[in-house]
Amino acid sequence: MKFATITMFVTLAFAIITTITFATPEKGLEIAIEADSRDKGFGDSTAQITMILMDKYGQSTERTIRNRTFEGDNEGDKSLVIFDSPGDVRGTAFLSHTKKSDSDDQWLYLPALKRVKRIASSNKAGPFMGSEFSYEDIASQEVEKYTYNFLRDEELNGLDCFVVEYDPVDPKSGYKRQIVWMDKSEYRVHKIDFYDRKDALLKTLTYEDYKQYLDKFWRSNRLVMINHQTGKKTELLFADWKFRTGMTERDFEKSALKRTR
Amino acid sequence: MITYCASSFAIFILLVQPAFAGKVNGTLSSRLDFYPDHSKGTASEGRSAEVKIDAFHDFDENRIVGELIFRWDEKDSGRRITEARQAYFRSPFAGFDVFVGNRQEFWGKAESKNVVDVINQSDAAANEGKSGKLGAPSISAEGYLDIGDLQLWYISNFREKTFNDSDAHPSNGVPVSSAQYARKDGKDADDFAVRLSSFAGDWDLAGSVFYGTARDPILSLNSNGSALNPYYALQKSIGFEAQYTGNVTLLKWESLHGTQSSLIGTHDFTAAVVGFEYTYYGPFETIWDIGLIGEIQHDDRPQAAANQFGVAGIRLVVNDIADSNFLFLASVDRKTDQSFVSLEASRRVNDVTSVKLTSQFYNARSATSAFGQLSDDDAITLTLNMFF
Numbered sequence: 001m002k003f004a005t006i007t008m009f010v011t012l013a014f015a016i017i018t019t020i021t022f023a024t025p026e027k028g029l030e031i032a033i034e035a036d037s038r039d040k041g042f043g044d045s046t047a048q049i050t051m052i053l054m055d056k057y058g059q060s061t062e063r064t065i066r067n068r069t070f071e072g073d074n075e076g077d078k079s080l081v082i083f084d085s086p087g088d089v090r091g092t093a094f095l096s097h098t099k100k101s102d103s104d105d106q107w108l109y110l111p112a113l114k115r116v117k118r119i120a121s122s123n124k125a126g127p128f129m130g131s132e133f134s135y136e137d138i139a140s141q142e143v144e145k146y147t148y149n150f151l152r153d154e155e156l157n158g159l160d161c162f163v164v165e166y167d168p169v170d171p172k173s174g175y176k177r178q179i180v181w182m183d184k185s186e187y188r189v190h191k192i193d194f195y196d197r198k199d200a201l202l203k204t205l206t207y208e209d210y211k212q213y214l215d216k217f218w219r220s221n222r223l224v225m226i227n228h229q230t231g232k233k234t235e236l237l238f239a240d241w242k243f244r245t246g247m248t249e250r251d252f253e254k255s256a257l258k259r260t261r
Numbered sequence: 262m263i264t265y266c267a268s269s270f271a272i273f274i275l276l277v278q279p280a281f282a283g284k285v286n287g288t289l290s291s292r293l294d295f296y297p298d299h300s301k302g303t304a305s306e307g308r309s310a311e312v313k314i315d316a317f318h319d320f321d322e323n324r325i326v327g328e329l330i331f332r333w334d335e336k337d338s339g340r341r342i343t344e345a346r347q348a349y350f351r352s353p354f355a356g357f358d359v360f361v362g363n364r365q366e367f368w369g370k371a372e373s374k375n376v377v378d379v380i381n382q383s384d385a386a387a388n389e390g391k392s393g394k395l396g397a398p399s400i401s402a403e404g405y406l407d408i409g410d411l412q413l414w415y416i417s418n419f420r421e422k423t424f425n426d427s428d429a430h431p432s433n434g435v436p437v438s439s440a441q442y443a444r445k446d447g448k449d450a451d452d453f454a455v456r457l458s459s460f461a462g463d464w465d466l467a468g469s470v471f472y473g474t475a476r477d478p479i480l481s482l483n484s485n486g487s488a489l490n491p492y493y494a495l496q497k498s499i500g501f502e503a504q505y506t507g508n509v510t511l512l513k514w515e516s517l518h519g520t521q522s523s524l525i526g527t528h529d530f531t532a533a534v535v536g537f538e539y540t541y542y543g544p545f546e547t548i549w550d551i552g553l554i555g556e557i558q559h560d561d562r563p564q565a566a567a568n569q570f571g572v573a574g575i576r577l578v579v580n581d582i583a584d585s586n587f588l589f590l591a592s593v594d595r596k597t598d599q600s601f602v603s604l605e606a607s608r609r610v611n612d613v614t615s616v617k618l619t620s621q622f623y624n625a626r627s628a629t630s631a632f633g634q635l636s637d638d639d640a641i642t643l644t645l646n647m648f649f
Contacts, residue, residue: 053582061582061612087648088584088615090286091315103508105460112392115367118465122508123542126550130582172508254460255403255410259358261284261317261324 028148028164035187036143042217043244044070049236053131056231063089063129069140070252076100077140078252082260083129093260095252096121100144101169109257116257125174132203132225132234134174145169151179156190159183175202188218196229203227214243264398264417268348268362275316275327275348283318283325292644296430300637303428309334324351328365328396332387337429339386346396357404357413363396366412368456368469369515370504371534373556373572373590376517377500379454379471380414386423388431388640395420409459409467416452419474422491431621431638438488440478443495443522450474458502467502471519477564479523494523498530511538513556521562532560536572552576554590566631567594583608599625599632617644 051063068080076098083089091111098104104121124136149165166178176199181191189207196202207220223236250256275285294307311332318325328347334340349362369375380397387393399416424437444450452473459466478491498519505512516533536556544551554574561568570592579585585608593600602624607617620641625633 055582086609086612086615087286087288088609088646090648105506113367114365115369115391118460118504118506118511120506120509120511120540123540123550126542127548127580130580130584250405253405255405261319 024150025148027150028166029143031150031162031164031182031187032143032146032148032166035182035189036141038187039217040071042071042214044068044247046240046242046245046247047219047238048240049238051129051131052235052237054233054235061086063131065129068247068251070247070249072098076104076142078249079140080252080256080260081138089129091261093257095254095257096139097252098140098142100142104139107254107257109260114258116254122172124170124172132227132230132232133236136168136173136175137205137225146178153184154181156181156183159190160185161190186218188220201228211241213241217243264362264400267350268345268396268398271325271348271350271362272327272329272345274325275318283316285314285316287315287649288313289647289649290644292642294430295641296637296639297641298637298639299430300434303432303434303637304336304430307334307337307340307429309337309340322353325349326351337386337426339423339425339429340388342384342387342423344384344395346394348396354402357402360399360401360403363398364401365394365396366401366414367391368467368500368502370465370502370513371515371536371556372513372538372554372574373536373570373592374534374558375515376532376534376560377467377469377502377515379469379473379476379496379498379500379517380416382420382422382476384423386425388425388642395423409457412454412456412458414452414454414456416454416473419448419450419452419493421448421493422476422478424491430640431623431635433489433634434637435482435487435489437480438483438490440491440493442474442493443524444474444493456500463506465502465504465506467500469500469502471496471498471500475521475562475564477562479563492523494521496521509540509542513537523563525563530560530562532562532565534558538576540576548580550576550578550580552578558592567597567599569596570594583610594630594632597625597627597630599623599627599630601632613648615646615648617646618642619644 046068049065049067052060054060064084066082070078078097081094083092093109095107096104106119106121108117108119125134128135128138146166146168151163151165154161154163161181161183164180166180168175175194176197177195179193180189182189188210192205193201194203203225205225207223209221210218211221212218219241221238225234290311292309296305299305314329316327326347326349330344330346332340332342345363347363347365349360349364351358351360366380367378369378381394384393384395397416398418399414401414404411421440425432427434427436454471456467456469475494475496478493480489480491483490496519498517500517503514513536518531520527521530534556538552538554540550540552542550556572558570572592574590577587588605591602602622605619609615622639623632623635625636627633
């Protein structure tokens with residue numbers, strides 16, 4: 001009896017340990033790889049973005065930006081963000097070369113000085129344009145930037161979803177973990193809960209109004225980020241998506257920042 | 262002549278073209294200056310306004326760019342200007358982008374001073390810091406090669422540095438007379454420059470060569486002390502730039518080495534700025550960025566305010582919705598005991614308005630030192646920018 005209990009305990013413990021250390025990370029990684037591979041081949045894309053920043057009293061202010069992305073082969077994606085409003089940042093451009101396992105390379109173009117300035121990319125947790133999105137939230141998501149844990153299956157808004165924990169590899173990330181809801185049929189992210197370094201719930205991001213482009217690539221046209229700790233909210237409204245526009249890698253080099261309009 | 266025609270034509274096209282495949286933007290700036298330490302007979306305050314029109318027009322692979330400045334100042338005629346800071350055609354040719362007309366181009370890495378930034382003349386009278394420049398009438402080409410970006414410059418006409426009136430600020434109280442040149446063609450002498458810039462990993466590097474008229478004149482009092490004579494030397498120089506971008510630390514190097522030929526002969530010179538910027542992201546549980554800046558400036562040319570300055574600064578980026586920013590810089594020359602302190606604060610008021618407060622203070626033990634002559638030029642400036 002005693003032996004049977006011990007055997008059962010050991011078996012159960014082994015089952016739990018293997019589930020935690022092997023099975024769930026593997027499944028989590030598999031899900032992340034599948035989601036990544038489903039978005040491969042888009043080439044390049046452009047979109048118009050309206051950013052609406054709301055304080056806890058509901059007062060809002062808007063910014064308009066343009067986004068251009070170039071899909072990377074071996075390295076991460078390259079992206080260019082151009083600010084159109086408010087007026088004082090008009091013409092400013094932000095170029096990022098995402099790296100899969102290293103720090104991203106980032107440059108800022110300041111139109112008044114005609115100056116291209118290399119900036120440190122460790123400010124991942126800092127707010128992007130005073131919004132509730134941090135630099136790491138808007139950076140291109142690469143599989144290598146996280147370790148994964150599959151948590152459970154769960155229904156969200158009528159969709160069967162995987163719930164996966166993403167743990168940032170980079171210690172400079174503002175997050176201890178992210179809980180991601182991804183639908184099982186198309187591997188689209190619908191919701192992310194962000195936990196800060198003290199493991200307190202910091203923000204929730206929801207992805208709405210998904211549309212499919214080129215019969216393959218899903219893009220959410222409304223992202224809503226709510227900061228639970230400050231009560232502030234930021235919405236990103238995407239419009240005018242274009243894919244495979246004929247941009248080349250040269251359009252995403254440091255020298256291209258000066259030519260950007 | 263070609264560059265003058267090109268810039269005039271670029272402006273004409275941009276002004277008359279009714280259907281733009283481009284954009285036109287404007288900025289209206291109004292500015293109030295206060296001079297708390299002004300000496301007798303000089304301005305105690307200043308009022309000025311500036312309209313800036315930015316426009317571009319694309320056709321096929323080509324682009325026309327215009328950036329026109331109209332600045333009015335109530336008292337200081339030195340600050341009044343109508344300027345085509347940029348007015349050029351850009352067209353691809355043989356793998357290069359070729360530009361003809363007035364252009365503005367920035368070279369450099371440092372924060373407090375950019376010794377390698379030789380293309381444009383400074384619109385010093387604007388007192389707008391690094392953005393106050395005059396367009397360089399030029400033909401230039403940029404090629405994007407495997408080893409980096411190559412720029413070739415031919416600058417067809419020299420632009421003289423602008424100066425404030427002698428009873429305005431900053432000024433050392435003596436009117437500036439007409440310029441003299443080391444080169445016999447004077448303003449018509451041609452300048453040439455080449456620069457190659459590249460980056461590898463955490464390093465951004467550039468090297469450049471310049472042959473032409475020095476941008477900064479040597480100022481000397483005339484025999485009866487009634488006027489300052491600007492004398493523009495011939496400069497032959499090479500420049501080096503490097504920036505290391507670490508996680509939180511930027512290391513910067515900028516140096517210019519060469520010869521300068523003037524009335525007192527031909528002399529070697531070195532000008533350099535070396536320094537760092539260290540940033541604390543989110544200190545004290547805030548979303549601020551606090552940057553600590555340290556730089557050493559060396560310049561052994563006669564134009565320099567001192568041989569060496571130590572510069573210390575703090576940058577605060579609040580990361581709020583209004584984009585509030587502060588920059589404090591102090592430059593100290595211990596040898597002649599003079600210093601310069603500046604503070605800049607800016608924030609957005611609404612989508613179309615921003616406000617900036619700057620202050621500049623000069624201190625010097627000796628009245629004849631560079632900053633001693635500017636001792637009544639301490640200024641507090643409020644600028645309101647409206648964007649349309």
